[in-house]
Structures are given as C-alpha cells and as structure tokens.
Amino acid sequence: MLTFIIRRIAAGAVLLLVISLLSYLLLSIPHNDVGRQLLGQSAAQSAVDAKNTSLGLDRPVLAQYTDWLSHAVRGDFGASWFTSEDVTQAVAGRxxxxxxxxxxxxxxxxxxxxxxxxxxxxxxxxxxxxxxxxxxxxxxxxxxxxxxxxxxxxxxxxxxxxxxxxxxxxxxxxxxxxxxxxxxxxxxxxxxxxxxxxxxxxxxxxxxxxxxxxxxxxxxxxxxxxxxxxxxxxxxxxxxxxxxxxxxxxxxxxxxxxxxxxxxxxxxxxAYTTRGDIPVIMALVMLTVIGVVLINLAVDILIGWLNPKARVA
The missing domain is CATH 1.10.3720.10 (MetI-like)
Incomplete structure (x- = not known):
C-alpha cells in the first residue's frame, strides 16, 4: 500500500508542475498591457513601460514562470497586480x-x-x-x-x-x-x-x-x-x-x-480572471489542482483498501 500511495503522490506532483506551466503560458498569450490597465489610458508610455518592468513583464515568459515557481514552492504567490494585496492571504481568507x-x-x-x-x-x-x-x-x-x-x-x-x-x-x-x-x-x-x-x-x-x-x-x-x-x-x-x-x-x-x-x-x-491578474489566477489554479489531486488520492487509497487488485494499477 505504501508503494501505491507514493506512486500516486509522485503522479500528483508531476501533474501540478505540468498544469502550472501550461496555465502560465496560456495566461501570457494575450500580452495584455498590464501597465496601461493599472495606470490608465492617459498615462505616459514611459510610465507604462516602467510599470511593466517593475512587474517583470519585460522578461521572457519562461523566465517569469521560473521566478514564480521558485517562490510558489515556498508558499509565496506574490501580490496582486491590481490591488497589491498579498495573494496567499487573499485566497486563504476565502x-x-x-x-x-x-x-x-x-x-x-x-x-x-x-x-x-x-x-x-x-x-x-x-x-x-x-x-x-x-x-x-x-x-x-x-x-x-x-x-x-x-x-x-x-x-x-x-x-x-x-x-x-x-x-x-x-x-x-x-x-x-x-x-x-x-x-x-x-x-x-x-x-x-x-x-x-x-x-x-x-x-x-x-x-x-x-x-x-x-x-x-x-x-x-x-x-x-x-x-x-x-x-x-x-x-x-x-x-x-x-x-x-x-x-x-x-x-x-x-x-x-x-x-x-x-x-x-x-x-x-x-473577478480576477476578467482583470488578467496572473498572480491571483495562478494561485487559484494551483489551489484547484491541489484539491483535485488530494481528492483523487483519497479515492485511490480508499479503492485500493476496498479492492487490493487496484493497487497494482
């Protein structure tokens, strides 16, 4: 049974990594001008560019994802681009x-x-x-x-x-x-x-x-x-x-x-998907995937306990 559980946990970890990468890439495809959305249509282009740079949006997408992942594994999902609220605290409250x-x-x-x-x-x-x-x-x-x-x-x-x-x-x-x-x-x-x-x-x-x-x-x-x-x-x-x-x-x-x-x-x-607030959306995606993985793990363990033949699958 222990080997069975370890295999399921490893599969869940791989799924988390794959889903996080695909989600980040898909969210980055529209190339919305976040700086313009934050500062308004009347803001100078130099101020908009500076805002995008401060958010790290001028870097390649894979570099942005790697930086996000390095913080996410430590439980730090950053701050909302639009409200500056700590993402972890905002999600934990809901x-x-x-x-x-x-x-x-x-x-x-x-x-x-x-x-x-x-x-x-x-x-x-x-x-x-x-x-x-x-x-x-x-x-x-x-x-x-x-x-x-x-x-x-x-x-x-x-x-x-x-x-x-x-x-x-x-x-x-x-x-x-x-x-x-x-x-x-x-x-x-x-x-x-x-x-x-x-x-x-x-x-x-x-x-x-x-x-x-x-x-x-x-x-x-x-x-x-x-x-x-x-x-x-x-x-x-x-x-x-x-x-x-x-x-x-x-x-x-x-x-x-x-x-x-x-x-x-x-x-x-x-609310946050319509804004394109990637830090918040990614935290919600990861929370959803973790919930799905945990539920499926619990179901697999219960099925494996009820039917030992299922443990070899």
Whole structure:
C-alpha cells in the first residue's frame, strides 16, 4: 500500500508542475498591457513601460514562470497586480467558504447516493423506476433553477435559512450550518443524481455474480451480503465518479456563491480572471489542482483498501 500511495503522490506532483506551466503560458498569450490597465489610458508610455518592468513583464515568459515557481514552492504567490494585496492571504481568507461547500456537497452526495443507489439496486421494481426518473430529472434541471427554487421556498417563504451571506464556523457553528445548507443542497442535486445511478448499476451487476448466489445458498442474511460483500465490490466505480464530481463542483460553485452572496473562491476567480491578474489566477489554479489531486488520492487509497487488485494499477 505504501508503494501505491507514493506512486500516486509522485503522479500528483508531476501533474501540478505540468498544469502550472501550461496555465502560465496560456495566461501570457494575450500580452495584455498590464501597465496601461493599472495606470490608465492617459498615462505616459514611459510610465507604462516602467510599470511593466517593475512587474517583470519585460522578461521572457519562461523566465517569469521560473521566478514564480521558485517562490510558489515556498508558499509565496506574490501580490496582486491590481490591488497589491498579498495573494496567499487573499485566497486563504476565502478558502474556508468554498471548502465548506465542497466538503458538504461531497458528504451529502456520498451518503445519499449510496443509500438511494443500494436501495434501488436491491429492491428493484417501483423503487428502482422512481429513482431513475428522479435521477434524470435532477441531472437535467438547470443548476440556477434549482438554486432559485430553494431560495424562494426555504429562505423567502418559509424563512428557515438566510437567503444570502456567510457566517464563519468559528463565529457561530449553527450560523455557519444555516448559511451553507441551501448552497450545499443546490450543488448536491445533480451530483446525487449521477452518483446514485452509478451505485445502482454497480450493485445490480454484483448481485448477479456467482459468488453472491453461493453466499445466499450458505444461509447468509441479505443485510450481511449487501453490506459486507456487495457494497465492497460495487463501491469502486461510484467512488471514482464521486472524485470526478468534485472537479465539476468548482464550476457550479461560481454560480451558487454569487446567488447566495458567499465570499468564496468561485466569485474571486471570476473577478480576477476578467482583470488578467496572473498572480491571483495562478494561485487559484494551483489551489484547484491541489484539491483535485488530494481528492483523487483519497479515492485511490480508499479503492485500493476496498479492492487490493487496484493497487497494482
């Protein structure tokens, strides 16, 4: 298992390096006159050139990237070109918001998907048909429509949760829970729809295997067969999809954070990308890639623990 984990960590490090290089090169292609954007259209060209030089934009792109990388590995992502704010502190201030959403959605998706998918796969019949219809509907409904319905019903009409705003966990645990409940539910609908269908299909396939019939013939209870044998072998595809869903959540978080007024990474990404603020954008890209690598590593370790054959892959 240790060798398996080391291989996954090494692959993640290589991915980080490749993504950082490609991202920096792509962000440098437009050749926006950053100095002109900062100083205004009426600024003298000499002042604009001096500003670009002070930012290091007069050097080759690879030299800029090497300098950025040497600082980034030490946790120093520099300062924003447009606000002069320390990038690390700016991102760290918004990270808990988005992290709360991501972990909440992942937890809700995992629990709901495995319960619903297993229930439908074992019971079949009307339960199975209902889940399939509900999954298609949940996957097809636009995210913004689900979000608006949740706000109108639970925040405006019933007044159970706040419509906008965010309360930090350290300030008030109950306030934090109330402010992330609706955003988490809004992001979880399509995720649960997709993962539950994967669990259902995997459970049905495993239940058809010969060894399951053998276990039944030996007199094992249905509960024991499902929870000790079927789920263990049916979990791998669903866990892989759950890890992929995490990447898709980042795009959905942008819309949800804007609707609920959450000061998270998603809204920050939109604001700084439109400006072309490379130090901030690169920090956000690296944070996203690190999150994806860690989630996939956790999924691979869990799959390797459930199925030792996967460790040789």
């Amino acid at each position: 990270l808990p918001v988005t992290l709360s959403l991501m972990l909440g959605v992942t937890l809700v998706t995992a629990v709901a998907s495995f319960l619903l998918g297993t229930w439908a796969g074992v019971r079949r019949g009307a339960v199975d048909r209902f889940l399939q219809i509900a999954a298609v509907a949940g996957y097809a409904l636009p995210g913004f429509l689900v979000t608006l319905v949740l706000v109108l019903v639970f925040a405006v009409n019933l007044n159970w949760f706040p419509a906008i705003g965010y309360t930090a966990l350290g300030d008030s645990p109950t306030g934090w829970l109330s402010t992330i409940t609706l955003p988490v539910l809004a992001l979880s609908v399509s995720s649960v729809a997709g993962v539950s269908q994967q669990v259902r299909g995997a459970v049905i396939d495993v239940l058809r295997q010969d060894y399951v019939r053998t276990l039944r013939a030996r007199g094992l209870s249905a509960r024991s067969i499902v929870f000790r044998h079927v789920l263990r072998n049916a979990s791998a595809p669903a866990l892989s999809l759950l890890g992929m869903q995490f990447v898709g959540l980042l795009g959905g978080a942008v819309l949800v954070e804007q609707i609920f007024g959450l000061p998270g990474i998603g809204s920050m990404t939109v």
